[in-house]
Amino acid sequence: MANASAPVQYRAIIEVAKLADKVPPEFHLLPMTYRPALELAIRQFGDGIWNNAMLTLPHRGDGVEGVGTINAFNRLLEYGWSKDAPAVHQARKILFRLLAEDDDPALLFEFAPAVGPKSKPMEEETRLMLRQTLREAAGAALAQAGYEADPRLRGMARRTLERTMDFLRSPLGAKPWIRIGNQQVLSPDAFPPSIHALRMYAHMPLFRTEHYEGMEMLYRWLCRALPRQEQMQQVGKKILEVPLFVMGDRLPHRNAVEADVPAAIAWLELMARLGFLKRNENWLKMYERFVDDCDRTGVWHPHKGMASPKTTAPWVWSSYPLEPVHGGDERWCDITFRIGLIARLIGRPIDLI
Numbered sequence: 001m002a003n004a005s006a007p008v009q010y011r012a013i014i015e016v017a018k019l020a021d022k023v024p025p026e027f028h029l030l031p032m033t034y035r036p037a038l039e040l041a042i043r044q045f046g047d048g049i050w051n052n053a054m055l056t057l058p059h060r061g062d063g064v065e066g067v068g069t070i071n072a073f074n075r076l077l078e079y080g081w082s083k084d085a086p087a088v089h090q091a092r093k094i095l096f097r098l099l100a101e102d103d104d105p106a107l108l109f110e111f112a113p114a115v116g117p118k119s120k121p122m123e124e125e126t127r128l129m130l131r132q133t134l135r136e137a138a139g140a141a142l143a144q145a146g147y148e149a150d151p152r153l154r155g156m157a158r159r160t161l162e163r164t165m166d167f168l169r170s171p172l173g174a175k176p177w178i179r180i181g182n183q184q185v186l187s188p189d190a191f192p193p194s195i196h197a198l199r200m201y202a203h204m205p206l207f208r209t210e211h212y213e214g215m216e217m218l219y220r221w222l223c224r225a226l227p228r229q230e231q232m233q234q235v236g237k238k239i240l241e242v243p244l245f246v247m248g249d250r251l252p253h254r255n256a257v258e259a260d261v262p263a264a265i266a267w268l269e270l271m272a273r274l275g276f277l278k279r280n281e282n283w284l285k286m287y288e289r290f291v292d293d294c295d296r297t298g299v300w301h302p303h304k305g306m307a308s309p310k311t312t313a314p315w316v317w318s319s320y321p322l323e324p325v326h327g328g329d330e331r332w333c334d335i336t337f338r339i340g341l342i343a344r345l346i347g348r349p350i351d352l353i
Contacts, residue, residue, distance in 0.1 A: 005034060006030050007030075007079040007080045032081070036064075037081065055068045070095070096150075096152055139156050140199035144203045146203075186232065192246065193246050202270055202273035221246075227247055
């Protein structure tokens with residue numbers, strides 16, 4: 001509370017300390033006073049879209065110029081904005097449209113093929129894969145915003161989970177790789193869970209209860225050792241990178257944590273929201289290491305060095321860093337907040353200092 005930005009202060013009070021009933025009504029406006037959030041919101045176009053894109057990241061790591069709609073929407077939610085905030089409310093229209101089986105070429109946004117006399121048409125298989133990616137990313141954003149009860153979101157989530165379950169039950173679930181030339185790639189029929197799908201399920205607790213078998217299959221898949229092969233898949237006649245597919249345990253050991261601390265804490269939060277963290281001894285051990293790295297006042301510091309942690313994981317951008325990191329104690333607020341949030345998610349007692 002002494003060093004954090006407004007969004008981290010607000011979410012720490014509301015989500016970690018659970019003191020919503022002890023703060024005045026105007027306290028809930030605190031996230032709306034945060035300048036970076038306002039700067040992001042005012043870049044939204046009148047139709048609710050940012051930069052005619054969905055999943056693009058900012059051109060520069062410390063700004064928001066060029067950010068896509070889904071990433072901007074997620075970022076505002078992470079800043080503590082509610083689904084009724086004007087910018088969030090306006091964006092939901094296009095996100096719900098992305099959930100539908102709509103063939104409008106304009107809905108491919110940044111993935112739409114170039115138009116011109118020399119342009120080549122997009123293969124049907126590629127188009128279907130890109131639409132599924134956008135569908136899952138939009139579903140994850142809407143789930144986080146609190147639209148779990150909407151039948152459009154539930155229907156899309158059910159269809160996606162069923163496809164994944166069919167894949168995991170099939171022989172491809174055990175051996176999804178095929179050889180093409182001198183490399184092994186994922187079969188065109190493989191449909192492993194994506195990071196977007198996992199985020200969607202993580203924010204749909206009732207859906208997870210209703211689809212217990214599917215969640216169990218996902219948990220077993222996520223406990224698998226990551227394959228050594230590069231994440232490439234045959235899509236039509238092309239071999240494409242598929243970095244968003246989750247092919248197993250992304251946090252198998254401490255070295256993986258040290259390699260990307262923000263991605264590690266984001267993975268642990270995701271597993272906590274899915275209800276998987278307490279069941280996995282290794283992930284729980286990784287979390288305890290974060291707790292052990294907190295000082296006697298509960299503030300986290302890096303296990304090694306004093307530099308602010310950096311991430312190379314695109315899916316983490318919307319949640320880290322929420323602080324405008326400089327050189328003071330605000331460097332530790334983001335991770336400290338996430339450690340407390342995970343504790344709350346898994347039912348640990350919270351000691352307020």
